[in-house]
Amino acid sequence: MMRRSKINWIDPNPERGHLFFRILPFLLGVLLIQQCAHREPPPGGPVDRTSPQVVNHLPQSGATHLSLDQEITVTFSKTMEKLSVADALFISPAPKEPPRIKWKGREIKVMLAEGLQLDKTYVITLGVGCKDLRNNHMASSYSFAFCTGKSIDRGSILGRVYQGISPRMGVDLWAYQLTGDFQPDPAIHAPDYITQTDEQGRFQFGYLGQGQYRLFAVEDLNDNRKFEVDDELLAIPSGDALLSEDRLSVEIPPLRLAYLDTTGPSLKGIEVPHNSEVILYFDEPLDSAMAVSQACYGIISPAERCPALEIRAVGFTRGSRDRVTLSTAVQEERGQYLISLSGLRDPAGNRLVQPGVEGEFLGNGLPDTTGPELISFWPPDSAQIISRDAIIFLAFSEAVEPISAETSFVLSDSAHGALAGQFRWSHGAAMAFAPDKGLESGRVYSVFIDAAGVRDLSGNDMGDTVLVTWFQTVEAERPGSICGEIQRPGIPDSVMAFIRAHELGEIGRENLVKTGEGEYSLADLLPGRYLLSAYLDMDGNSRFSFGCPMPFVPAEPFWVGQDTVRVRSRWETAGVDIMLGR
Numbered sequence: 322m323m324r325r326s327k328i329n330w331i332d333p334n335p336e337r338g339h340l341f342f343r344i345l346p347f348l349l350g351v352l353l354i355q356q357c358a359h360r361e362p363p364p365g366g367p368v369d370r371t372s373p374q375v376v377n378h379l380p381q382s383g384a385t386h387l388s389l390d391q392e393i394t395v396t397f398s399k400t401m402e403k404l405s406v407a408d409a410l411f412i413s414p415a416p417k418e419p420p421r422i423k424w425k426g427r428e429i430k431v432m433l434a435e436g437l438q439l440d441k442t443y444v445i446t447l448g449v450g451c452k453d454l455r456n457n458h459m460a461s462s463y464s465f466a467f468c469t470g471k472s473i474d475r476g477s478i479l480g481r482v483y484q485g486i487s488p489r490m491g492v493d494l495w496a497y498q499l500t501g502d503f504q505p506d507p508a509i510h511a512p513d514y515i516t517q518t519d520e521q522g523r524f525q526f527g528y529l530g531q532g533q534y535r536l537f538a539v540e541d542l543n544d545n546r547k548f549e550v551d552d553e554l555l556a557i558p559s560g561d562a563l564l565s566e567d568r569l570s571v572e573i574p575p576l577r578l579a580y581l582d583t584t585g586p587s588l589k590g591i592e593v594p595h596n597s598e599v600i601l602y603f604d605e606p607l608d609s610a611m612a613v614s615q616a617c618y619g620i621i622s623p624a625e626r627c628p629a630l631e632i633r634a635v636g637f638t639r640g641s642r643d644r645v646t647l648s649t650a651v652q653e654e655r656g657q658y659l660i661s662l663s664g665l666r667d668p669a670g671n672r673l674v675q676p677g678v679e680g681e682f683l684g685n686g687l688p689d690t691t692g693p694e695l696i697s698f699w700p701p702d703s704a705q706i707i708s709r710d711a712i713i714f715l716a717f718s719e720a721v722e723p724i725s726a727e728t729s730f731v732l733s734d735s736a737h738g739a740l741a742g743q744f745r746w747s748h749g750a751a752m753a754f755a756p757d758k759g760l761e762s763g764r765v766y767s768v769f770i771d772a773a774g775v776r777d778l779s780g781n782d783m784g785d786t787v788l789v790t791w792f793q794t795v796e797a798e799r800p801g802s803i804c805g806e807i808q809r810p811g812i813p814d815s816v817m818a819f820i821r822a823h824e825l826g827e828i829g830r831e832n833l834v835k836t837g838e839g840e841y842s843l844a845d846l847l848p849g850r851y852l853l854s855a856y857l858d859m860d861g862n863s864r865f866s867f868g869c870p871m872p873f874v875p876a877e878p879f880w881v882g883q884d885t886v887r888v889r890s891r892w893e894t895a896g897v898d899i900m901l902g903r
Contacts (some may be wrong), residue, residue: 372460373399373453376443382465383473389438391467393431393445399453400427409450409542411444411515415546440470444528445500448517449491458491461519466528474566476529481574481630482538486823486854486881487524489578493552496526499533499561505556506871507537508546509607515546534562537870538576545843548870552747555577558877559869560903574902577879579867585671588679590662595689597646597779598719599682601660604691606642608666613637615749618647623681630658631728633778634720634749639696648720648778650751654686691779693750694718695770695788708845709762709794713754715770720749720775729774734766749778753902762797790876795847801888804842804896809857812878814838815857818901819865822851825885840900846888853882855899 329888342467375398418434446464466473482489495512497505516523538556539548557578615635622629638644660680666672697716700707733739742756768790772783807818814837822832822843832843857878858867868876880899886897
């Protein structure tokens, strides 16, 4: 084996080593000076929260007769994050190719591949997505316009965008000019004009020509100027905006964002836990009004194609809207059965993808030995400010015998004992109790439920216990009210308006009133601050309809109050008017 020899290295010029040590202090000094020259300011002091602004641009807004080689520059008040500016720069009309951006400090130069065109108006918009190096966004979009022709268009469209009742910042607004038979589809067609909402959800398009425009609000997550139906939020207008010589500025009703649901529900699974129950699993929540109707379901024989098993009750499985429990007559063990479905739809109104026979299962021979459970109760235990018109709600884990639950339930107060009332069943596992004479103010009520008396359809009870809860109604002198007028030009009184008062606070109670008249009143409101919202139920289905982009179906007219309304005890807050229109 070859061994490595040890080598002692000797510098043939020993003076070189001494020279290095003599200049070492000088080199360290130079490095120290360089470090100091690039040192950041010491930590501490206020954090920069100032929004960047556009402080200058060329051409100036409103400039006309510009040459085709005119440069486009924008100067910001702060050093910007480059990618955010590139993503939030919008040019109308949209160029065929993305513009090039050249940076010089706080200034950008925007270069169009095809250059400026003759006799065209250009609108440059910097959206609120533009942010500085401290992650501060612009407070609102900034636009300026110029043209290579004689004059600039002066039309404008403005409005607001909400998600629920909360304003949304940084959402894209896409405007399409409608000409001829053109019907824009935001999933396919690039918009003619783009801007973004500010911190209050407001937007404004300026420098528009006369004509008809259709607007969509889009949460364009990937900035590709195409609406992705499966991933992005979309808001559809309640009508188009028309700019004319007599009306150069239009404010459209608020837009409301939502995930667009265009596909109906379908059955994805069947479970048979015992010989008197079948659970159906759907791929999305169902509309509750139809989902609990026995007429929507059938269990038939594969051979005779006729009813083979009685359905005794229908209900949502433990309150879940995408699972339905069918309580059946006793099944034949390993008997073959088919499920037939009809009339079901999702909350957006989309009907079943494949109505008719959708699934099959084998009968289970095991008996049902598990009793029902109380899974939901309202009012909650120990609640102290319950409205006088409250209704008691109970939800069970499975369908129960109605008579057993009704005879085991008692609502009482200390002064008058048990209260008479009416029982209502929305489905086999959900019961409500409405007192005949309502509840009195400032009184404590108790609810007794004899669990041993509540039985499911197989005869199993809830157990040998008594459930007791209590609640207290609001004092008579505490509630106030809000009233006003509804302005609804061109809308017939037969179209109902739904108005909600949303209490701002930890509890977040809501009061609802429905009216077809010009006046409204929201009564029995506890003291506090409320935000009002409203919509017109144009299709009469008692829920807000978000519309459809293609084929175009307008959303229902929607409104949100710009200011909160203060409610005081025993006081009517009047003059809170609502504007609802297309």
